[in-house]
Amino acid sequence: MAKPRYYVTTAIAYPNGAPHIGHAYEVIATDAIARFMRLDGYDVFFLTGTDEHGIKMLQTAAKEGVPPRELADRNVALFQKMVKRLNCSNDDYIRTTEPRHYASSQAIWERMAKNGDIYLSKYSGWYSVRDEAYYAEDETKLGDNGQRLGPLGTPVEWVEEESYFFKLSAYQDKLIDLYTRVPDFVLPRERLNEVASFVRGGLKDLSVSRTTFTWGVPVPGDPKHVMYVWVDALTNYITAVGFPDTASAQFKRYWPADLHVIGKDIVRFHAVYWPAFLMSAGIEVPHRIYSHGFLFNRGEKMSKSVGNVVDPFSLADAYGVDQFRYFFLREVPFGQDGSYSHEAIVARINADLANDLGNLAQRSLTMVARAFGGTLPAPGEFSANDQAILAQADAMVAKARDAMKTQALHQVLNAVWAVVAEANRYFAGEAPWALAKTDPKRQGTVLYVTAEVIRQVAILAQPFMPDSAGKLLDLLAVPADARDFARLGPARRLPAGAQLPPPAPVFPRYVEPNGDKAN
């Protein structure tokens, strides 16, 4: 039976600087989704990449005195290194400066043009040379000396530039219809409401080319124009699956995408422009846009001037990759803004990972090693308590799938850790260390049940903490081909009699480098 497919993407990052925590968060979350779906039997294609055109790249490059291509190459290397460091399982990494992407962008442009949605006109507006930005009339005001000023107080002048336009205005009804027909097109729901009210407010045609610079994809047939960066950026999602070869196996298999994971700041581009472009080009629209929140350092927005920008590499170094991934995906309700701090990260690492899960594994497996020579004991008849905790473990996968239907990553982890907490209560209540003297057979049963619960927890933790969950499964001697979600539930228990390797701590407590104990 062929696996169902699942195509998931991050937004492509804009590499005019080094990657920051927000980029890291998006790719980690998307990776967790991709891994979850793979383990759940889907044929997943997971794409991330970089959006390298546009005026801002040009400005940054000019400031540094290097060609934009060089700036892109340098920063892209950092983004790719980050993705790798964070243990992300992307199947492809797209750069919008690649030849395949030029071909794809030009092809979608030609389709939109052929459909009559692109026309040449003049883009005009109040332009501030100093800000290098256009402003709407109502954003400007007249200064004391009669000079018109932009919102930042710089002088603006009226300029007109030849530009191609996309007939976005023609898509208002079709977009509203899409939002009505597919109410989950944008999640969380509030975001769709915002978008829908924006669209109802009326859409203006969109300027989609520039003539003032050449760092971009040339417009087919009119090479003095380059495409507006968002036209080319959004197109990356189809480039990576083989567009313009719509007959290719890849394209037929994976398009339309199941999920675009993006930041809430670019919802409009993805939920308005992108489907409009695709409709115009006669291509199916993606199934869902998921807008995640922003991360704040101690509740404050990160900014270079405040000096609270945190580099993802140093976080990974300081806490560990899996710990870093776990913290953000558990602590921040996916879709909402979140806040992080050293104390919060340490608290999560020590409480959830070291104390609750790590220590449970350690204390139970150590007992298997000592009392049973490392052989997983065969269980006797299950007591009511045994059955109760096993039933809770068996129920996890359904809860996890249910949460994943709406990308509620934190709910998946909540469901799993609720079972970890219950398993600790079970373990304390059954007191297998006391049974060692009174009823070794019963002790074996308790240890078996505990190991089985840990097995299921570890399998479900894999998308979030691939390495650590893998180590946990190693300790239970679970073979590599028995770690997918099909092995969850009552049907496939741990085999009794398995020889387990010597137990080793998987989740160390975080201890402050200066030697003080944290938490």
Added chain:
RNA sequence: CGCGGGGUGGAGCAGCCCGGUAGCUCGCAAGGCUCAUAACCUUGAGGUCACAGGUUCAAAUCCUGUCCCCGCAACCA
């Protein structure tokens, strides 16, 4: 009257749509256990649910108004 989110025990949050003993995590206190990564388990203290009106037998939950905080406002995860 630009748009959106939010104000719930010390901290961070859930509950609010579908009114009816206020729940979770961390922290704190006491006790238990001693297998384990000074971890685990139990119990407890602590809240006028921003404020003011209103609807109702009954409001954190519905309605009206006020105050405050935070984002966004078409380059920005």
